[in-house]
Amino acid sequence: xxxxxxxxxxxxxxxxxxxxxxxxxxxxxxxxxxxxxxxxxxxxxxxxxxxxxxxxxxxxxxx
Numbered sequence: 001x002x003x004x005x006x007x008x009x010x011x012x013x014x015x016x017x018x019x020x021x022x023x024x025x026x027x028x029x030x031x032x033x034x035x036x037x038x039x040x041x042x043x044x045x046x047x048x049x050x051x052x053x054x055x056x057x058x059x060x061x062x063x
Contacts, residue, residue: 024040025039
């Protein structure tokens with residue numbers, strides 16, 4: 001599968017590649033790594049990190 005910049009990923013201000021929700025949805029499952037745009041609510045991320053990531057997402061969306 002070929003991935004496309006802007007659709008499947010982008011580079012953040014630190015120069016790191018960030019996968020988009022589009023790409024992650026097409027992959028079909030949560031990998032458990034805590035991806036910023038995880039569309040699966042971090043279901044495979046172990047606690048307490050999962051709860052922290054969900055809280056951080058909520059704060060980002062409220063800003």
